[in-house]
Amino acid sequence: MKTLTVWALRGVLAVLLAGSVFVQVVMVPLLAIDLNEINADLAYVRIPFVVITVLGIVSIQVVLVCIWRLVTMVRRDTVFSHAAFRYVDVIIGAVVAAALLVFAFAVLLASANHAVAGDAVAPGIVLLACGVAAGVFCVALIVLVLRMLLAQAVARDIEAANMRAELEEVI
Numbered sequence: 001m002k003t004l005t006v007w008a009l010r011g012v013l014a015v016l017l018a019g020s021v022f023v024q025v026v027m028v029p030l031l032a033i034d035l036n037e038i039n040a041d042l043a044y045v046r047i048p049f050v051v052i053t054v055l056g057i058v059s060i061q062v063v064l065v066c067i068w069r070l071v072t073m074v075r076r077d078t079v080f081s082h083a084a085f086r087y088v089d090v091i092i093g094a095v096v097a098a099a100l101l102v103f104a105f106a107v108l109l110a111s112a113n114h115a116v117a118g119d120a121v122a123p124g125i126v127l128l129a130c131g132v133a134a135g136v137f138c139v140a141l142i143v144l145v146l147r148m149l150l151a152q153a154v155a156r157d158i159e160a161a162n163m164r165a166e167l168e169e170v171i
Contacts, residue, residue: 006075010068017064024057042112049108056101062094080150080157088147092140099137106130 028050035046066087073079073087106129109121 003075006071009071013064013068013071017061020057020061020064024054028053028057045108045112048104052101052105052108056098059094059098059101063091066091066094080154082154084150084154085147088143088150092143092147095136095140095143099133099140102129102133102136106133 031053032046032050035049038046069087070079070084073081073084078084106126109129110126112121113123113126
């Protein structure tokens with residue numbers, strides 16, 4: 001991978017990570033304060049909503065750090081090794097966790113509709129959140145397919161190294 005590409009990707013990852021830390025440190029406490037002003041019938045959703053938000057941000061941060069490590073491995077030309085699987089597996093786990101968090105958010109929204117008379121949240125929003133959860137889960141499946149491609153590439157790299165060693169013995 002070209003050096004400029006690596007530095008550009010690292011710059012974007014650093015900005016995203018700094019932004020997520022800002023949201024976690026500044027915006028989430030403000031969200032918690034704002035949630036104190038909601039209807040008393042919906043008081044039970046305050047803590048789960050904040051917890052889902054914080055855990056969602058943490059899952060994003062985990063993915064960003066793992067991508068940073070994989071980019072480092074690409075730069076060092078060591079990405080086609082078994083060490084890369086650890087980071088890819090963590091990414092898959094974090095994305096699945098994010099999908100479950102979005103689904104939990106949808107369930108929380110749906111329960112808010114049943115707690116108060118009338119619709120506290122439009123039913124379309126709940127359906128949209130379920131669609132987002134499915135989309136995030138689809139990303140996890142895509143990364144799983146990419147992991148399988150990485151496994152094939154590692155196997156081919158090992159095979160090529162063995163063939164080179166055999167060829168050197170012959171020569």
